[in-house]
Amino acid sequence: MFRIKTLNKISPAGLSVLDQTRYSISGDVENEDGILVRSADMHDYQFPDSLRAVARAGAGTNNIPIDRCSEAGIVVFNTPGANANAVKELAVCGMLLASRKITEGNAWVKAQLAEGADLEKVVEKGKSQFVGPELSGKMLGVIGLGAIGVQVANIATKLGMTVFGYDPFLSVDAALSLSRLVHRAMDLDTIYKNCDYISIHVPQTPETKGMINEGAIHMMKGGVRILNLARGGLVNDDDMLAALESGKVAAYVTDFPNNKILQGKNVIAIPHLGASTPESEENCAVMAAQELRDYLENGNIKNSVNLPTLVQEWSGVSRLCIIHRNIPGAIANITGVLSKDGVNVENMTNKSKKDYAYTIVDVGSRVNDQVADEIRALEGVLRVRLLNH
Numbered sequence: 001m002f003r004i005k006t007l008n009k010i011s012p013a014g015l016s017v018l019d020q021t022r023y024s025i026s027g028d029v030e031n032e033d034g035i036l037v038r039s040a041d042m043h044d045y046q047f048p049d050s051l052r053a054v055a056r057a058g059a060g061t062n063n064i065p066i067d068r069c070s071e072a073g074i075v076v077f078n079t080p081g082a083n084a085n086a087v088k089e090l091a092v093c094g095m096l097l098a099s100r101k102i103t104e105g106n107a108w109v110k111a112q113l114a115e116g117a118d119l120e121k122v123v124e125k126g127k128s129q130f131v132g133p134e135l136s137g138k139m140l141g142v143i144g145l146g147a148i149g150v151q152v153a154n155i156a157t158k159l160g161m162t163v164f165g166y167d168p169f170l171s172v173d174a175a176l177s178l179s180r181l182v183h184r185a186m187d188l189d190t191i192y193k194n195c196d197y198i199s200i201h202v203p204q205t206p207e208t209k210g211m212i213n214e215g216a217i218h219m220m221k222g223g224v225r226i227l228n229l230a231r232g233g234l235v236n237d238d239d240m241l242a243a244l245e246s247g248k249v250a251a252y253v254t255d256f257p258n259n260k261i262l263q264g265k266n267v268i269a270i271p272h273l274g275a276s277t278p279e280s281e282e283n284c285a286v287m288a289a290q291e292l293r294d295y296l297e298n299g300n301i302k303n304s305v306n307l308p309t310l311v312q313e314w315s316g317v318s319r320l321c322i323i324h325r326n327i328p329g330a331i332a333n334i335t336g337v338l339s340k341d342g343v344n345v346e347n348m349t350n351k352s353k354k355d356y357a358y359t360i361v362d363v364g365s366r367v368n369d370q371v372a373d374e375i376r377a378l379e380g381v382l383r384v385r386l387l388n389h
């Protein structure tokens with residue numbers, strides 16, 4: 001029986017991927033084999049020795065201590081693209097909210113009602129204070145052209161916007177999905193200096209943290225509208241508050257409100273609803289559960305942020321799954337143990353990702369725990385699992 005701990009509410013469609021006769025799933029499970037998580041902060045989480053994988057039903061993994069997981073031989077998965085459509089739709093909504101003063105108008109109408117006004121009379125008189133510009137003909141800058149950024153850029157061209165996208169690490173898949181109408185910005189300054197709307201779609205990392213700061217805002221056009229549906233820490237709150245106060249930034253749409261930023265004027269705060277659609281919650285949960293299942297049952301890795309993709313067809317009766325450091329001699333040491341113990345390799349694949357590597361070895365005879373223990377003792381080996389078919 002595999003034990004799966006859920007740290008957030010996970011869509012039932014995802015949980016149903018895991019056969020109830022083989023998986024025990026709950027928020028209270030101890031000594032878990034796997035974790036399913038959304039945005040719960042895991043930085044202080046004490047990993048039990050039993051933990052083999054964490055599957056994040058979503059894109060951002062800044063809530064997970066990736067380095068600590070890697071060192072403990074724990075595979076971290078996410079679900080690329082599974083909620084991108086939901087965020088794209090919210091980005092369109094955010095641009096409109098930032099333009100058309102809908103939230104202010106709505107609050108005003110309700111206030112009129114509370115004061116006993118005849119709404120049909122006051123609406124026509126009062127509406128002039130809520131005039132806001134159209135999107136068509138304006139310039140949008142999209143920072144980060146991944147699963148979400150590409151979709152935001154593409155749909156904005158259909159709204160009549162001129163779109164510039166910036167991503168120094170643009171993947172081939174993303175480039176192929178990008179509309180030919182989207183202009184590629186070669187630096188951030190091009191986005192900052194020219195755009196009426198800027199939408200951020202990058203992960204929060206030490207490199208991107210606080211990237212929207214005084215220096216960046218200084219380069220922007222007066223009255224720029226900024227959307228942050230990516231992560232709160234990408235924007236320096238003090239600098240944003242000053243820019244909202246001066247009017248340099250006309251509106252700031254954030255999916256990551258905090259007590260400080262809410263003090264600013266023209267802040268449109270959304271309670272982290274980017275991926276909160278039934279469709280996205282289901283897509284993410286199903287993908288995360290499938291990744292977890294394939295790793296726990298077969299040792300296959302797909303969509304991991306800390307280990308390479310490695311999917312191998314079964315071709316023996318026992319399978320050794322070895323997470324190790326990406327160092328010279330690691331594979332020779334593993335095969336050395338196998339040949340010393342008389343174990344014949346049927347099939348073997350090794351892949352690496354930065355400092356870590358993963359090796360799957362299928363063998364034609366049943367391997368005993370002693371062989372696995374000898375591999376565990378090798379230099380640089382972080383985790384060995386022995387699976388039997």
Ligand SMILES: NC(=O)c1ccc[n+]([C@@H]2O[C@H](COP(=O)([O-])OP(=O)(O)OC[C@H]3O[C@@H](n4cnc5c(N)ncnc54)[C@H](O)[C@@H]3O)[C@@H](O)[C@H]2O)c1
Nearest residue numbers: 059060144145146147148167169201202203229230274275
């Ligand atoms: N509000 C929400 O509910 C919600 C939902 C999904 C994702 N997100 C956030 O949005 C982020 C993006 O999601 P995604 O699915 O598009 O991820 P993704 O990995 O597909 O795309 C991220 C892109 O950012 C690019 N990038 C990285 N560093 C960059 C930099 N310094 N400058 C420019 N580009 C850079 C990468 O090359 C990549 O193409 C996630 O990391 C997450 O934090 C939020």
Ligand SMILES: O=C(O)CC[C@@H](O)C(=O)O
Nearest residue numbers: 038039058059060275276
């Ligand atoms: O789980 C969620 O609701 C949000 C997920 C989102 O922030 C992500 O990074 O995918």
